[in-house]
Amino acid sequence: MAKDLLLEIGLEEVPARFLRAAMNQLLDKTVKWLDDSRLAHGDAKVFATPRRLAVWVKDVAEKQEDITEDVKGPSRKIAQDESGNWSKAALGFARSQGVDPANFTFREVGGVEYIYAQKSSIGTSTESIVADALHQIITSMSFPKNMRWGDHDFRFVRPIRWMVALWGHDVIDFEITGVKTGRTTRGHRFLGTETEIAEPTLYMEALREQHVIADVEERQAMISAQIAHLAADKNWHIDVKEDLLEEVLFLVETPTVLYGTFDPAFLNIPQEVLITSMREHQRYFPVLDSEGQLLPFFVTVRNGNDRALDVIAKGNEKVLRARLSDAKFFYEEDQKLKIADAVAKLDNIVFHEEIGTLGEKVRRVRQIADQLGAALNVSPAQATTISRTAEIAKFDLVTQMVYEFPELQGVMGEDYARKAGESEEVARAIFEHYQPRFSGDSAPASLTGSIISIAEKIDTIVACFSIGIIPTGSQDPYALRRQAAGIVQILLERELPLTLEQIFDITLNIHQNLRNMKRSSDIIRIDLNEFFGLRVKKLLSETLRYDVVDAVLSAGFSHIGSVVARGNDLMKAVQEVPDFKLTIESFERVSNLAAKSAGHTVNAALFSEAGERDLYAVWESVTGNYNSLMNHNKTGEALTLLATLRPAITAFFDHIMVMVDDEAVRENRLALLAAIDRDVKRFADFSKLVK
Structure with missing residues (x-):
């Protein structure tokens, strides 16, 4: 007869950021053990609160399958x-x-x-193996940070204080760090008491009676419903960020939403500062009006019931007042710092001991940005704006506000620069040069912000590559993958006519002139091409077939807009154009023989057969327009024009013997095919397509 299995690990308060992964790990390990042990079972459910991790598996078989x-x-x-x-x-x-x-x-x-x-x-009984298995599951769990307690060598996320282990009505006996399993669990630290679990099916209700909502999804639904009710009642927009909701979810066992107020005088501070202070220090949700402007209220979640909420609100208001007073002080003090003095202080901050200071980085970024602007033929006024932005883009890193809240870098720089009299474009670009900050974030809206962002990101990547810091596996401490992806995103979305090759050359030359690099520019350039190639491949793979991706990447990816356009147009042709397979095959036949060419130029006087003269004439009529279309990134039209070569190619191979004994004739025919192949390969390597 099958029985339900319950395991609860009672702990001292676990950091909220660890709990989601921990509960999933417990579930995975338990289900894997059951499956590996040939123990039939029903659904499994996992629970987590700040003081417990638990898993409940329905209908576990009494013995292993034979x-x-x-x-x-x-x-x-x-x-x-x-x-x-x-x-x-x-x-x-x-x-x-x-x-x-x-x-x-x-x-x-x-x-x-x-x-x-x-x-x-022959399968053994579940009863004979379950205790050792659960012991192994617990002791094999891993966490970002572990701790020891007492005189035990065992390490866990937090000290274990009790354990419940039940198979049906029976206790599964084992012990860890002197804590023995039983059926007694603990309720809410202040509102509940100890209680016994008679059997697994009664677990959630037994805890509910002790003011613990063990089900994570139920707890989240309660929080969301209470916030929605409060927002509707007050006609507020309560800004609920998923990451903060996730954290609050694992800080409480019985959630009760409440609100408080703060002095409207604090609204003179930029609302990003107030919101960051509320979220990061107090785990509060900000309240906005219909225009997205901050109101002098906050929403928080209490770990308890609705008793004396007014007292709780006043306590939270008192704490927030102190936090916002600190923010106000930092904000006012920062404005006394002159931008030039702040920039000078960057020379005292080490970016990396082998790369140099932030001041040195800023000077490199300014040179890179200046040269990128020149490559884009920006106006003199625009060039001045770019240079000034690059010079002061990092000044807010030495302010007290950014020291307290690093996530406000750029935000405070924009505000302080505007108040210091910098132009609106410079101030905005200081904020934008950090964009995109994460996957899914917007690219800079302005040209100045885009150029500074590219310059800052490529400087970091090249600097790290120059000393051998290249991401491998999961190791990427300087977020170089994200920064490379950001450069690709900016080039694509802003449609900048810069190539990766140009960007690499400018940056490598500046680094070579300003610092001693441990690795040669040629080796770094190879690594950069491979590194960015993977970023471009990832971008293309989100929407295109793998063989289409490989085909267009083989033709080059230095111009991001071109490779994306070629990929989209080739994908469309493969899926929609009738008989496009025949076009692919004709290009492959050309490529196979073109590889044998000795590199001679085509001599029309040597053509003696109609088939070769016709192919040469068609190619001559196509190649100029085709390459012009490619140069202007009109890749759809270019592919259509290129496909018009197919009938002449087919007729050529039907009637012409290429590998004839006459060397001059043979090489001339191969030269024609090689010329066509160069045009084709500028678009894609069609041999990589799966037909």
Whole structure:
């Protein structure tokens, strides 16, 4: 008869950021053990609060499934001698499988006979293995940070204070760090008491009676519903960020939403500062009006019931007042700092001991940005704006506000620069040069912000690559992948006619002139191409077939807009154009023979056959317009024009022998195919397409 299984690990308060991963890990380990142990079971559900991790599995079988399997042994030729006696190899196989050689059978596989043994395994009872299994599950769990307690060598996320382990009505006996399993759990630290769990099905209700909502989804639904009710009642927009909601979710066992107020005089501070202070320090949700402007209220979630909420609100208001007073002080003090003095202080901050200071980085970024602007032929006024922005873009890193809230870098720089009299474009670009900050974030809206963002990001990447810091596996401490993806996003969305090759050359030359690099520019350039190639491949793979991605990448990806456009147009042709397969095959035939060309130029006077003269004439009529379209990134029209070569290519191969004895004729025909192939390969390597 199947029984339900329950395991609860009672702990001291676990950091909220660890709990989601911990509960999923507990669920995965438990289900994996059941499946690996051949124990049939029903649905499994996992629970987590600040003081517990638990898993409940329905209908766990009383014993493992019996299994019978056929195991393949050595071939008959090896297993028996000429007299039919079993060899040492056969006898060894019998011992390893625990079977009698007399029970061997023979089967033919691939024309060869092999011996087979039928091996049976009788399942053991769940009761005999479950205690050791649960002990192993708990002790094998891993966390970002572990701790020891008492005189125990065992490490866990937080000290274990109680454990519940039940199989049906029965307690599963085992012990960890002196804590023995039982059926007694603990309720809310202040509102609840200890209570006993008679059986797993009663777990959630027993805890509910002790003011603990163990089900994470139920707890989240309660918080969301209460916030929505409050917002509707007050006609507010309560700004609920998913990451903060996730954190609050794992800070409470019984959630009760309440609100408080703060002095409207604080609204003179930029609302980003107030919102950040509320979220980061107090875990409060800000309240906005219909225009998105901050109101002098906050919403928080209490770990408890609705008793004396007015007292709780006043306590939160008092704490917030102190926090906002600090923010006001920092804000006012920062404005006394001159931008030039702040920039000078960057020379005292080390970016990396092998790369230099932030001041040195800023000077490199300014040079990179200046040269990128020149490559884009910006106006003199625009060039001045770019240079000034690059010079002061990092000044807010030495302010007290950014020291307190690093996530406000750029936000405070924009505000302080505007108040210091900088132009609106410079102030805005200081904020924008950090964009995109994360996957899904917007690219800079202005040209100045885009150029500074590219310059700042490529400087970091090249600097790190120059000392051997290149992301591998999951290791990327300087977020270089994100920064490379940001550069790709900016080039694409802003449609900047810059190539990656230009950006690499400008940056490498500046680094080479200003600092001693441990690695050569040529080696770094190879690494940069590979690194950015992977970022571009990831971008294309989100919407295109893998073979289309490989085909267009083979033709080059330095111009991001071009490779994306080529990928989209080729994908459309493959899916929608009738007989496009024949076009692909014709380009492949050209490519196969073009590889044999010695690199000669085409000499029309050597053409003697109609087929080669016709192909040459069609190609001459196409190549100029085709390359012009490619230069202007009109890739759809370019592909359509390129496809018009197919009939002439087909006729050429139907009537012309390329590899003739006459060397001059042969090389001329190969030169024609090579010229066509160069045009084709500018678009894609069609041989990589799956037909």
